[in-house]
Amino acid sequence: MGCRRAPPPRGRLDLSQLIEGFAGTTEKTGEQPTRVRFVVLASLCAVSLVTYIDRVGFATGAPYLKKDLGLSDEQMGYLLSTFFWAYGGFQILGGWLGDRLGSRHLLTILVLGWSLTTGALALVVYVPGFQAQLWYLIALRFLFGVFQAGGFPVLSRINADWMPVTTRGMSQGLIWMSSRIGGALIPLALVPMFAAFGTWRTPFWILAGVGVVWCTAFWPWFRDTPEEMPQANAAERKLITAGRAHRAAGAYSVPWSRLFASRSAWCLCLAYGFGGFASNFFVGWLPTYLSDHRHLSDSDTKLLTSLPLAFGVVACISGGVLSDWIIRRTGSRSWGRRINGSIGMAMAAAALGSTVWVESVPLLAFLLCLTFVCNDVAMGPAWAACADIGEQAAGTLGGAMNMMSNIGGAVSALVAGYLFGHGHPSWVFVIFSCCYALASLSWLGVDASKPLTAATE
Numbered sequence: 001m002g003c004r005r006a007p008p009p010r011g012r013l014d015l016s017q018l019i020e021g022f023a024g025t026t027e028k029t030g031e032q033p034t035r036v037r038f039v040v041l042a043s044l045c046a047v048s049l050v051t052y053i054d055r056v057g058f059a060t061g062a063p064y065l066k067k068d069l070g071l072s073d074e075q076m077g078y079l080l081s082t083f084f085w086a087y088g089g090f091q092i093l094g095g096w097l098g099d100r101l102g103s104r105h106l107l108t109i110l111v112l113g114w115s116l117t118t119g120a121l122a123l124v125v126y127v128p129g130f131q132a133q134l135w136y137l138i139a140l141r142f143l144f145g146v147f148q149a150g151g152f153p154v155l156s157r158i159n160a161d162w163m164p165v166t167t168r169g170m171s172q173g174l175i176w177m178s179s180r181i182g183g184a185l186i187p188l189a190l191v192p193m194f195a196a197f198g199t200w201r202t203p204f205w206i207l208a209g210v211g212v213v214w215c216t217a218f219w220p221w222f223r224d225t226p227e228e229m230p231q232a233n234a235a236e237r238k239l240i241t242a243g244r245a246h247r248a249a250g251a252y253s254v255p256w257s258r259l260f261a262s263r264s265a266w267c268l269c270l271a272y273g274f275g276g277f278a279s280n281f282f283v284g285w286l287p288t289y290l291s292d293h294r295h296l297s298d299s300d301t302k303l304l305t306s307l308p309l310a311f312g313v314v315a316c317i318s319g320g321v322l323s324d325w326i327i328r329r330t331g332s333r334s335w336g337r338r339i340n341g342s343i344g345m346a347m348a349a350a351a352l353g354s355t356v357w358v359e360s361v362p363l364l365a366f367l368l369c370l371t372f373v374c375n376d377v378a379m380g381p382a383w384a385a386c387a388d389i390g391e392q393a394a395g396t397l398g399g400a401m402n403m404m405s406n407i408g409g410a411v412s413a414l415v416a417g418y419l420f421g422h423g424h425p426s427w428v429f430v431i432f433s434c435c436y437a438l439a440s441l442s443w444l445g446v447d448a449s450k451p452l453t454a455a456t457e
Contacts, residue, residue, distance in 0.1 A: 041175075111147075112212065116208060116212075154395055156394045158224075165333070168384035183309065264446050264447045267442045269404045270439075271345070276409050318377065326340075351367045352432055355368065
């Protein structure tokens with residue numbers, strides 16, 4: 001009598017189901033699917049890591065650049081804000097170009113562009129005159145923001161083209177986890193390099209070289225769709241397209257009327273925008289707040305600044321895994337994406353709002369980490385929902401999401417600065433908590449089972 005494995009109790013996450021769902025199952029008489037999609041995913045994780053290596057790399061080298069060129073705090077503020085506004089302003093255009101022109105060529109151009117503009121910063125010493133140097137740096141930071149603006153929207157489109165519907169959450173979680181790893185590790189690598197070379201310029205060229213190497217490996221091999229990739233067999237293509245909405249053949253035009261009429265698209269953008277309004281505090285004002293308003297020591301400030309990002313690495317992938325598992329377990333793609341986002345944002349609202357009444361440093365650290373974990377648990381599902389809803393327009397929708405987030409981040413930085421400067425730090429967290437609550441409510445309107453290719457909602 002044969003032995004059969006008992007099914008896992010309902011509600012329990014079975015690791016074998018996750019592996020089968022991600023790797024794909026094969027009928028006994030069918031062809032074994034190739035695994036080209038895993039190499040594609042690895043390349044996306046690599047470029048996500050490169051994105052944050054270059055982005056955080058500039059912030060790490062900014063004090064050295066500032067001292068070398070004699071820049072003031074206000075002038076450094078121009079350089080930092082120039083990237084922020086360019087990055088937010090060109091999101092939709094970058095995503096639209098990816099949908100229209102294809103991901104392979106555009107992503108290569110974007111990575112090559114932002115890598116070269118990073119390296120070109122080192123050439124500022126050859127520009128005559130201080131004012132000319134400042135405008136040279138501002139121009140490069142603007143171009144860097146323009147090139148980086150299309151990155152994650154295009155990655156969202158590739159995710160929609162190459163990942164099965166039931167694993168998009170996990171793949172997006174891995175992509176965002178890679179960005180967190182890149183941002184966390186590059187300061188540890190760059191600071192010793194600055195000391196070893198005795199300058200910030202040579203390490204910046206090394207940063208540029210990393211992106212160029214990625215481009216030389218990616219462009220000759222990658223193709224926009226599995227159908228164009230010779231290494232992907234019919235079984236893998238069938239696995240990828242299973243359960244996916246119908247797609248138009250030939251050149252694709254973004255269905256703008258459906259995009260603007262889609263409640264799910266609007267709610268997803270609002271959820272990401274409200275979340276970005278609050279979460280950008282962790283990569284902007286948090287160190288200053290801890291040092292100047294909490295009056296913590298340098299060591300405590302450094303620890304409490306880095307811990308949330310470290311926990312975010314785990315939260316990104318676990319949120320995507322959980323989202324995909326819920327879909328496989330319940331059969332509901334709408335709730336599989338929605339639960340993480342809505343509950344995560346609600347818990348983030350409660351945790352961040354509670355910091356107002358906390359004096360204990362360990363408890364403050366716990367609440368800050370909890371807030372960022374709940375924020376990052378929604379990252380994978382958010383971008384997976386973007387792929388589910390957008391499909392062939394995933395790049396454009398991803399650009400709209402990221403634009404809303406960066407506009408929110410820009411406004412929140414101004415609001416926080418005003419309130420901190422006028423002695424009202426508690427109001428900052430009240431406002432951020434309310435924004436997380438609004439993000440939670442917005443998530444309830446996201447239905448990932450209704451793509452733009454279907455009838456208008």
